[in-house]
Amino acid sequence: MTSEEIKTLDGEHVMQTYARFDAVFDHGEGAALYSPEGKKYIDFTSGIGVSSLGYGNKPWADAVRQQALKLQHTSNLFYNEPYARLAEVLTKRSGMKNVFFANAGGEANEGMIKLARKYSFDKYGPGRSSIITLRQSFHGRTITTLAATGQDQFHNFFFPFTEGFSHVPPNDIKALQDALAARAVSSLGVDGTAALKPVAASGGVCAVMVELIQGEGGVNPLAPGYVKEVETLCRELDILLLVDEVQTGVGRTGAVFAYQKYGIRPDVVSFAKGIANGLPMGGFLANEKCSAVLTHGTHATTFGGNPVSAAGALEVMNQLTDDVLRGVGEKGGRIMSEVGKWNLPIVREVRGMGLMIGVSLDGVAPKAVAEKCVERGLLILTAGNDALRFLPPLVITDGEIDAGLKILKDVLEGIS
Ligand code: PLP
Numbered sequence: 001m002t003s004e005e006i007k008t009l010d011g012e013h014v015m016q017t018y019a020r021f022d023a024v025f026d027h028g029e030g031a032a033l034y035s036p037e038g039k040k041y042i043d044f045t046s047g048i049g050v051s052s053l054g055y056g057n058k059p060w061a062d063a064v065r066q067q068a069l070k071l072q073h074t075s076n077l078f079y080n081e082p083y084a085r086l087a088e089v090l091t092k093r094s095g096m097k098n099v100f101f102a103n104a105g106g107e108a109n110e111g112m113i114k115l116a117r118k119y120s121f122d123k124y125g126p127g128r129s130s131i132i133t134l135r136q137s138f139h140g141r142t143i144t145t146l147a148a149t150g151q152d153q154f155h156n157f158f159f160p161f162t163e164g165f166s167h168v169p170p171n172d173i174k175a176l177q178d179a180l181a182a183r184a185v186s187s188l189g190v191d192g193t194a195a196l197k198p199v200a201a202s203g204g205v206c207a208v209m210v211e212l213i214q215g216e217g218g219v220n221p222l223a224p225g226y227v228k229e230v231e232t233l234c235r236e237l238d239i240l241l242l243v244d245e246v247q248t249g250v251g252r253t254g255a256v257f258a259y260q261k262y263g264i265r266p267d268v269v270s271f272a273k274g275i276a277n278g279l280p281m282g283g284f285l286a287n288e289k290c291s292a293v294l295t296h297g298t299h300a301t302t303f304g305g306n307p308v309s310a311a312g313a314l315e316v317m318n319q320l321t322d323d324v325l326r327g328v329g330e331k332g333g334r335i336m337s338e339v340g341k342w343n344l345p346i347v348r349e350v351r352g353m354g355l356m357i358g359v360s361l362d363g364v365a366p367k368a369v370a371e372k373c374v375e376r377g378l379l380i381l382t383a384g385n386d387a388l389r390f391l392p393p394l395v396i397t398d399g400e401i402d403a404g405l406k407i408l409k410d411v412l413e414g415i416s
Pocket residue numbers: 104105106107109138139140141211215216244245246247248272273
């Protein structure tokens with residue numbers, strides 16, 4: 001089919017929930033995608049941080065194909081090898097105790113939230129179920145993960161949301177302390193004493209949930225000192241620290257997980273996007289303390305840990321060697337320093353970690369820049385209100401980076 005025929009079918013038969021760019025893809029190779037007519041695009045998006053091994057990755061395709069021929073699904077009422085092996089690899093490389101497999105990021109975060117509430121219920125009884133998240137965060141599109149998301153623009157239309165979520169500004173430990181203290185006083189009554197037990201001192205809060213680099217919110221890395229303080233506060237009050245690594249995880253920042261770069265130990269960490277190079281998979285890893293909270297019958301999902309997705313994920317983890325992770329850091333550094341050197345007045349700031357990079361712009365809508373880039377053969381994302389976002393495949397080559405950056409520079413120079 002031609003690009004025009006495909007767009008017509010979409011317009012007639014698909015719910016129009018996506019403001020799609022004007023580009024249709026047929027196949028890809030490395031970090032390049034091609035339209036049905038053969039137009040080439042350099043991909044700085046990897047399908048929003050998903051196609052970590054790029055396109056046409058033969059060992060990955062072989063692993064998926066072989067597993068599909070052998071066994072594609074059985075249900076979680078039975079055992080099979082791929083998910084069990086993947087669980088071993090993920091726990092070893094994360095230092096966590098065990099894993100629950102889901103299918104996407106929002107679903108993974110929902111499970112993580114359930115775990116936090118049950119942890120608290122089992123230990124302290126009812127009434128300690130609130131979760132604090134950060135402003136500008138993004139945690140998913142389900143009703144509960146929308147409630148967790150700290151951006152008002154996502155809170156239209158879909159009321160009522162799951163209760164028990166509140167948001168504090170990022171990088172402001174006092175705001176978090178105040179939010180906890182305010183609730184502690186109200187849960188203790190006016191004569192609240194200083195000797196607060198964790199249940200009261202937490203003010204009914206069972207968890208704090210953060211993205212270490214807020215992706216959709218603008219590619220804003222949290223300050224390392226702040227993250228350490230949040231970890232300490234959570235430990236003191238027995239509040240679980242939930243880290244949403246749906247976007248930052250699986251090599252994106254140059255470590256398997258970004259929390260390893262920050263030097264913290266979350267209680268639970270979610271992942272999705274890059275784990276299976278494009279096959280649907282997500283999940284969450286729990287530490288020893290949280291590993292037995294979800295028991296038989298308390299959580300489940302039909303497709304979770306699907307053998308084909310798990311075989312793809314095993315190959316992703318196999319290719320995510322120390323060399324590749326080092327390369328992610330180096331390539332990200334190259335992109336950031338190159339964009340910085342352009343010295344363009346419309347570029348306000350370049351920030352990020354590894355191959356998760358944000359470039360905030362002055363006086364021009366990032367979407368307009370991204371659209372011009374697409375016309376010229378470069379795919380790039382936006383984030384927040386003012387930033388361009390780079391999430392290229394982790395295996396992008398220096399040549400592909402240079403070709404993409406040349407297009408971006410030309411477009412930005414044309415606009416400024
Ligand atoms: N959490 C974060 C940090 C994300 O970036 C996203 C998606 O962009 C999600 C959760 C939701 O993931 P999914 O779209 O796979 O449900």
